[in-house]
Amino acid sequence: MSATSEPIVQMRGIVKRFPGVVANAGVDFDLMPGEVHALLGENGAGKTTLMNVLYGLHTPDAGEIRLRGRRVAFASANDAIAHGLGMVHQHFMLVNPFTVAENIVLGQRSRRGPLLEKRSVVYERLRALSEQYHLAIDPSAEVWTLSVGEQQRVEILKALYRGAEVLILDEPTAVLTPQEVEGLLQTLQQLTREGKSIVFISHKLGEVLAASDRITVLRDGKVVDTVRAHDTDQQALARMMVGRDVVLRVSKPPARPGEVLLSVQGVHALSDRGLPALRGVSFQVRAGEILGIAGVAGNGQSELEEVIAGLRRVTAGRIAICGHETANRRPAEVSRAGLAHIPSDRYRLGLLKDFPVAENLFLQRIGEPPFTRHGWLDQAIIQAAARELAAAYDVRTPSVAAHAGTLSGGNAQKMILARELARNPKVLLAAQPTRGLDVSAIEYVHRRLIEQRDKGVGIVLISTELDEILALSDRIAVMYEGEIVGMVDAEGADVNEIGLMMAGSKRQSREEAR
Amino acid sequence: MSEGDTVARPVAKRLALPSWLVAGGAPVAGALVGLAIGALLIRLTGADPLQAYATMVRGAFGGPRQITDTILKASPLLLVGLGLTAAFRARVWNIGGEGQYYMGALCGGIVALYCANWPRPLLLVTMLGAGVAGGMAWALVAAVLKVRRGMSEIISTLMLNYIAILFMQYMARGPLQEPGGYLPESAQFAASTRLPTLLGTRVHLGVLIAVLLVPLVYALLWSTPLGFRLRAVGSRESVARYAGISVEWAIVFALAFSGGLSGLAGIVEVSTLHTRLKAAISGGYGFSGILVALLGRMHPVGVAIASVFFAALIIGAQSMHVVSGLPDALANAVQALIVLCVLAADALARRRLNA
């Protein structure tokens, strides 16, 4: 931290409302020059909104912002960029078919009038920048070919190219391996050494403590406190974030696995782009156990999910559920074999927004008795059964006739859970089951998963949240680049070892894997 | 796209009004704005809009003869509109109503020309059935192209429109031409092919079929698993597919159903009004049917009201043409304008809700 005591960014009394929610309810926030200041909070606490306000993407309903002591009001991201702010979003804002250089130059005037800047000039500037900040990148590469870590570097370079002095990073580590996270933290140090000031938005306690100088905790749109990193610890931060003591580990009775319910053998599959996404994946799941599949997003997890659910072709290998072959069968057949699926993409796969909750609750079965009689839908039965089911799974909605799109994320997920579990499955495939959920919904889902496990259901848990995997799984498989590179018991698992496997730096031999 | 549903209910809650009222509000508002702009256009040509509209209303509803004319005009619109309602609910954009209408007229017309001496009930059923089959088959060409080759049904049904109309022209001028005649038309259909009419009026069986289809299409869409599947595919195809619904069969059904109804409209019109096959047998019902389906919020009751409204516009514009010389092409423009206003009103309402 530098010697000057004037904050470079000052936000006072920021209020921002969206229909139905107050995202920021009078927030004060300071950023000192040369510091790394973390914004910590749960999903929905208002961290991203606050920074979107700073970056000019939203206009605040009240409050003021000062930059280097002068009052500013940004009408757009352009304004903010012109004033030396740069933001790297959680979901990368890159144009995939464009090259790195084109992405970085996007939105900027060139010196050749309407014509684009000469490629060589841009490449030179980029090479200089990337050397200065140790951010290696190939300017001519098309973005879709880059790894996630490399794409993040492009985003950071983009901000630096425009002369950013203040960098806002929104959940930058969500998609990185533990080793890549290390690399990022080093980059942050380099940046502050060069005089940049950084805001680091996160919900990950460990990283926040490792990376920042100061930490501001937000909860429900208000600031709880601002502390120095070395004055606090994970428990204290967690308590501030949530308002109560959070159980960081789910207590569960030991597993008693039974027969094999799901068998995946040597499965190969291609991604949407025709590249190999699964390269010989094999594992088994037994009754009464939870197999957690860990890994950084983009290593084949969504393809694995789709292949098991019957949504993607298997080019080689076998999948069997309760003894029935299910590879390359339609989803309806797979579910008849005994699979229930909590999809990672709720709105693309899980529910129909414009249809009532009741009909969503019986989506796959609505054409069968008792919901259909003599070829006609029986609304009375559908409604009554829906009311019962919704109550059993704590789906909060004014009526089961309300459209599913009106449900909050947590309630929507509970609805999907209700639907899937009501079919009494043998195998449950849960992919990112708690993404975007608030703490109480997460606890509910976790409890239900353990409950199913104890009832003898075999559960495959695919999640990029390592904490969730560690808390729930009985065995942990690690995916890297389409293969299972390691399989360990959760009991006594070494997080470091798992992290190395997630990064592809370590691979179990045949003997080590069960 | 069931915007009516997603918008109407929350808006109704906010304003404490019954949701059907709100769902009907956008079309009414749109109709009024459209008529107002139409009045402007009329004024620009020097005529008096109020007088012009008065003439229109008289022309459409002035007496029993006029009302019958309007009903007769509304029935093909209603048939096409109902078919399209089912298709649009599945987000299958069948723009080929014209072509399917023509093919239905052609197939039914061939039965009319060559089977005229069959027992009447058999003749009529076969003729109408051929009409349905003709329209259905023509739409299925587009269905195959979409399901097997991923070709957008918008473009394929459109190209098939032009091809069908040209084919009818050829048939009327060539193989089916009236023997010994000079005009590019077929022989006149025998009297036995005329559809039975209701109690001495000119309202024929086709109208009855159209009216009966209103509750039937409603039941199909909201009370059967098939209708549920169509609407699910239209709501979010990926979810429907995942839930085990065959999206391909939904597309095929949507096209076949809407094609069949358009084909039925074709044979009904040809056998009752034109009584022979020729190149010009449609008042653009294929396209007007699209507008009727949209104005009617893709709901059978709305479509029924919209088809009467549009029929009144067309008939009224014709009489306006006779009386004050204004071209009846205005009606088409005003119809489309009304739908545009409705789309705008609906989109505005949705933004108010979300913003």
Place this chain on the structure above:
Amino acid sequence: MNWSLILNWAFVVALVTAGIRLAIPVLLAVLGETVTERAGVLNLGLEGVMAVGGVTGFLVAYLLQSGPLAAWSSWIGLLAGMAAGMLLGLILAVLSISLQADQVICGVTLVVFGQGLANYVYRQAFSSLTARVPGLPALPIPLLSRIPVLGEILFDHDATVYITFALVYLVWLFLFRTHWGLSIRAVGENPAAAETSGLNVSAIRYAATLIGTALAGLGGAVLTTIQLRMFREGITGGRGWIAVALVIFARWQPKLALVGALLFGLADSIQYRIQALSQVERGMGTIPYEFLLMLPYVLTLVVLLYRTGHSEAPAALGRAYDKSAD
């Protein structure tokens, strides 16, 4: 059928020359729609835009042809056609960009509106259906047009043909070598990314739609004012729809658009020539002329059969961009 009438040089040259000319209106519309769709806006209303551009251009040229501006009447007509196209495009832009209504539905409705409006305006303005305009004189390029065969085919046209060819290159340059083009393509691929790069997605989409409909309106005006020199109901004959199909065929690239439009022009030209020939030679009517008229539409279907490369479409095509969506 007397093949010798067809398989001779003069016939082929005349065929190809006419084919190039006939391709121009469609080519203009395809170029315009390429720009619009590259920004992520699906404008299905081209048929209506061309009709409106056609009637406006014709009307303006007709009114001016005997006045003091007579020498410029055709050119002013073309400009008027562009403006009319842009007005219609504005309606689509407001509906689908600002109000975020469904682009498919708006486009189809716009077609009916545009055609109805064009017919209404024509009927109102012209009591007789035989109004004519002078069009533009042929403008053979000196020297180049003397080249045997190629000279006649490529360099002996009126000015609009040359301008359109130039536009093919200009649109390519615009889309791929200027920062405006980069911005447009970014908006069509990932509007959220464009927004955070400081671009105004709405404004860019509006601009792309207006450019697109200006070109389509110009295409309609060229058809009525320069080539056919008349107007009647349905004169656009599905060209607007064919243009939409050709954009897909051309993979949203201006250079391939040229190929597609030329194919269409050739089909149209073949159909005209063979019809004309079968009228000259009795007993040549083995192919009924209706089937010849079907040629462009069948060709469109065939061409699309082998070109369903939707993976090359701009990723955000057809989807409204909601700024406030988190």
